[in-house]
Amino acid sequence: MPYAKGSGPSIVIALGGNALGNTPQEQLDLVRQTAVNIVDMIAEGANAIITHGNGPQVGMINSAFDAASKDAANKVPFMPFPECGAMSQGYIGYHLAQAIQGEMRERGLERNAVNVVTQTVVDKADPAFQNPTKPIGSFMTEDEAKAMAEATGADVREDAGRGWRRVVASPIPKRIVEFDSVQDLVENGYVVVSTGGGGIPVFEEDGRYVGVPAVIDKDRSASMLAAGFGADMLVILTAVEKVCINYGKEDQQELSHMSVADAERYIAEGQFAPGSMLPKVEACLDYVRAYPQGKALITSLECAAAGLRGETGTIISLD
């Protein structure tokens, strides 16, 4: 039976790595807290589509299958990378939908949560396939990473000052295959987990879809989803309450609002670290340029509901 939609804004939420953790038990525990923060927004009437990252998880699944399949005694088959992406969506979406459902039941909210395994069309000619940039899996020291690269042929890079990781191609998302189904679910009052890990990247060939070994940036896909829906707000939840200029320096300054022109100026000044805050600000800019009535919010998980009420976080709007 369909559920009633909330009376509040429509929002697309992108969950950062701090919402999920690294191991199954850590993820299960963290996701319960994440669900509390998400349901705080749903309790205010929000109609939410929740997207999430998958870098650590898809890397973990891929490494586990690679290691297991190399020993014939295990009888574990080689697992292609797109299938590992699909597994990561199922695994994270299962935890998220279950935790959100449980939290809504506990608060007596008559809504239902569902996870949609989602494919995202990318372009075969995307130059990203020639230049892998998306960090996946766990962090390593430089020596460990270089030894791994030597042994496996994987690409490795330093990740935003936090250590070394394997990197894979990260093409630009073009279209979400399950968009109409997600829209139907939202219209019928469901809280939808969708486009996890940016969506499983696929090429379109003669009307059929074929998985591609890559990982799409979840903030970019969330931005495209929010613009496509005409969502009132794109909410990017990460580890900081506000975006800063002079981040980490003595004269650090938190920003409550940025216009597109402000953001462009700060980007030109190099205020946002590539691989961490820069892609988030760029995703917000893409959304407000494509849907000028929309507002993007970057804040922490803990501040999500207060941010939605306009009490904290950094709002990015056209002007």
Ligand SMILES: Nc1ncnc2c1ncn2[C@@H]1O[C@H](COP(=O)(O)OP(=O)(O)O)[C@@H](O)[C@H]1O
């Ligand atoms: N100018 C900035 N303002 C605020 N945070 C910044 C800035 N530049 C870099 N950061 C860092 O970017 C991080 C968010 O990026 P990241 O951790 O990659 O995102 P995710 O939450 O999606 O995993 C913040 O926690 C912060 O440490």
Ligand SMILES: NC(=O)OP(=O)(O)O
């Ligand atoms: N797909 C994606 O953007 O994952 P992370 O947020 O974990 O990097």
